[in-house]
Amino acid sequence: MSPRRSVAEARRTRERILDRGIAIASVEGLEGLTIGRLATDLGMSKAGVLGHFGSKEALQLAALEEASAIFNRVVWEPAAQLAPGLTRLRAVCERWITYLEREKGAFPGGCLFTTASMEFDARGGPVHDAVARLFLVWRRRLAHEVWLAAAAEELPRETDPQQVAFELMGLYMVLNQSVQLIGDASAPDRTRRAVARLLGGGG
Amino acid sequence: MSPRRSVAEARRTRERILDRGIAIASVEGLEGLTIGRLATDLGMSKAGVLGHFGSKEALQLAALEEASAIFNRVVWEPAAQLAPGLTRLRAVCERWITYLEREKGAFPGGCLFTTASMEFDARGGPVHDAVARLFLVWRRRLAHEVWLAAAAEELPRETDPQQVAFELMGLYMVLNQSVQLIGDASAPDRTRRAVARLLGGGG
DNA sequence: CCTACCGATCGGTAGG
DNA sequence: CCTACCGATCGGTAGG
Numbered sequence: 001m002s003p004r005r006s007v008a009e010a011r012r013t014r015e016r017i018l019d020r021g022i023a024i025a026s027v028e029g030l031e032g033l034t035i036g037r038l039a040t041d042l043g044m045s046k047a048g049v050l051g052h053f054g055s056k057e058a059l060q061l062a063a064l065e066e067a068s069a070i071f072n073r074v075v076w077e078p079a080a081q082l083a084p085g086l087t088r089l090r091a092v093c094e095r096w097i098t099y100l101e102r103e104k105g106a107f108p109g110g111c112l113f114t115t116a117s118m119e120f121d122a123r124g125g126p127v128h129d130a131v132a133r134l135f136l137v138w139r140r141r142l143a144h145e146v147w148l149a150a151a152a153e154e155l156p157r158e159t160d161p162q163q164v165a166f167e168l169m170g171l172y173m174v175l176n177q178s179v180q181l182i183g184d185a186s187a188p189d190r191t192r193r194a195v196a197r198l199l200g201g202g203g
Numbered sequence: 204m205s206p207r208r209s210v211a212e213a214r215r216t217r218e219r220i221l222d223r224g225i226a227i228a229s230v231e232g233l234e235g236l237t238i239g240r241l242a243t244d245l246g247m248s249k250a251g252v253l254g255h256f257g258s259k260e261a262l263q264l265a266a267l268e269e270a271s272a273i274f275n276r277v278v279w280e281p282a283a284q285l286a287p288g289l290t291r292l293r294a295v296c297e298r299w300i301t302y303l304e305r306e307k308g309a310f311p312g313g314c315l316f317t318t319a320s321m322e323f324d325a326r327g328g329p330v331h332d333a334v335a336r337l338f339l340v341w342r343r344r345l346a347h348e349v350w351l352a353a354a355a356e357e358l359p360r361e362t363d364p365q366q367v368a369f370e371l372m373g374l375y376m377v378l379n380q381s382v383q384l385i386g387d388a389s390a391p392d393r394t395r396r397a398v399a400r401l402l403g404g405g406g
Numbered sequence: 407c408c409t410a411c412c413g414a415t416c417g418g419t420a421g422g
Numbered sequence: 423c424c425t426a427c428c429g430a431t432c433g434g435t436a437g438g
Contacts, residue, residue, distance in 0.1 A: 027325040109325035118321040121383035122230040122312035166393045170373030180324035190369045
């Protein structure tokens with residue numbers, strides 16, 4: 001019953017804060033992720049929440065990092081073991097759709113990264129840099145996967161991996177928007193159709 | 204020197220507020236568009252600013268409406284006089300790119316509508332509804348233009364106008380993000396290439 | 407991890 | 423269109 005807790009307990013609390021923080025941020029944005037809101041939701045004091053991170057900016061960066069780990073766990077890792085090339089790329093794209101779907105999606109308010117990218121795209125600072133880096137890394141990974149598929153001659157020789165990665169990013173942004181803003185139930189299938197055309201699966 | 208101004212002066216002040224408000228909202232979002240910030244920027248009192256709209260929500264709705272008028276003036280109207288079909292659609296797409304470019308773009312912080320759509324996509328209320336409506340209307344207009352082009356046999360018979368409109372939205376969202384978040388100078392040309400492929404102009 | 411507190415800013419109102 | 427003010431909330435600190 002002492003206010004001092006063990007290291008393990010403190011770590012569990014930190015995880016609880018981040019889980020809740022990611023849920024809030026996916027709905028309200030990383031700026032809308034306030035310490036007071038977190039404290040109320042978790043039945044803690046503001047100082048108790050803040051003590052785990054030191055500042056709101058550090059909290060935002062930690063939430064981004066944790067969300068990135070979830071994204072990797074849901075979208076990338078289950079496909080990582082598949083054969084490199086078109087098989088794996090298609091599996092990633094399918095998991096990416098699930099990640100964004102209304103009920104099955106990882107975050108209640110839609111893709112946290114896309115929201116954050118719009119929030120911070122006209123500002124400087126560490127959070128902007130972290131968000132930009134996450135998008136760059138993901139785009140590079142996608143382009144690399146496309147390159148592997150082209151190298152295996154599963155895609156036409158003239159395929160431009162960066163171009164395909166660029167277009168894939170667009171498809172998933174409009175998918176996220178259609179699902180969240182408009183509740184468009186046809187968006188996942190539209191995305192599948194566009195991906196199939198882009199990756200030579202039909203059309 | 205009386206605090207009461209003429210109707211014409213009041214209208215000019217309202218326009219000044221909205222111009223500045225759109226610039227702020229494109230950078231900070233519609234929630235970051237605060238009455239105090241507007242008042243400071245314009246050398247007015249908060250009450251003076253608020254008096255023109257009545258509430259922050261009404262200010263947000265007015266800013267959206269004004270931004271929508273600008274979008275139409277920049278992207279749609281100059282192309283509206285062209286021949287319906289592929290000619291006009293391509294002109295719209297090219298103007299849409301210019302609207303989003305870093306230096307030539309209409310708003311300093313990038314597309315205000317995309318930012319607002321992410322901000323409000325997990326909330327209810329009049330602002331959410333207004334943003335959703337703007338996107339629906341624009342997508343319908345794009346689909347209609349595609350339909351006209353297909354009806355004139357400038358696009359293949361099996362073209363799905365709604366699918367093409369969906370994919371166009373995605374391309375312009377990733378263009379906006381690439382320009383604002385990452386400063387990707389190749390994004391406009393990548394968009395042109397993807398649009399050309401989508402509208403049968405090459406590739 | 408808490409209580410108690412800080413100055414700053416938020417949206418909005420009263421009254422002129 | 424102003425001054426003067428309201429309660430609420432913001433991020434953060436002191437001290438334990």
